[in-house]
Amino acid sequence: MSGINQFTIIGALTRAPVLRHTPSGMPVAWYVVAVYNNWTDEAGNEREAWDFLPVTTEGAQAELDARTLSEGSGVAVTGRLRSWFNPRTGRGGLKLIGKLVNRMEQGPQGREVPRDNITDGDDGELSS
Numbered sequence: 001m002s003g004i005n006q007f008t009i010i011g012a013l014t015r016a017p018v019l020r021h022t023p024s025g026m027p028v029a030w031y032v033v034a035v036y037n038n039w040t041d042e043a044g045n046e047r048e049a050w051d052f053l054p055v056t057t058e059g060a061q062a063e064l065d066a067r068t069l070s071e072g073s074g075v076a077v078t079g080r081l082r083s084w085f086n087p088r089t090g091r092g093g094l095k096l097i098g099k100l101v102n103r104m105e106q107g108p109q110g111r112e113v114p115r116d117n118i119t120d121g122d123d124g125e126l127s128s
């Protein structure tokens with residue numbers, strides 16, 4: 001049985017991309033995309049929240065992202081998910097690997113994008 005591993009998110013960068021290189025020299029960019037959500041709860045109250053999603057891009061896409069994206073840039077990112085685990089820290093999770101990044105005119109619904117509280121994009125392995 002085969003599966004599909006793909007995501008698409010639309011949002012805005014919370015800060016400029018960080019460009020690094022793997023030991024083999026491959027460029028890797030890391031940034032956080034803020035995605036705005038609004039809904040009506042069971043009591044009929046309008047609610048809103050932001051999700052902060054770390055994205056990693058590699059190779060030529062990473063170099064392009066580092067050159068052309070900045071804090072507040074609106075983006076549509078399509079890519080794949082990859083799980084990771086760092087045995088030194090015991091932490092793990094899902095990594096969003098962006099394969100196609102399209103710049104958009106503005107962030108989510110023209111709202112001001114808040115800063116995230118994510119401090120580092122290095123989960124212990126820079127390359128996929």
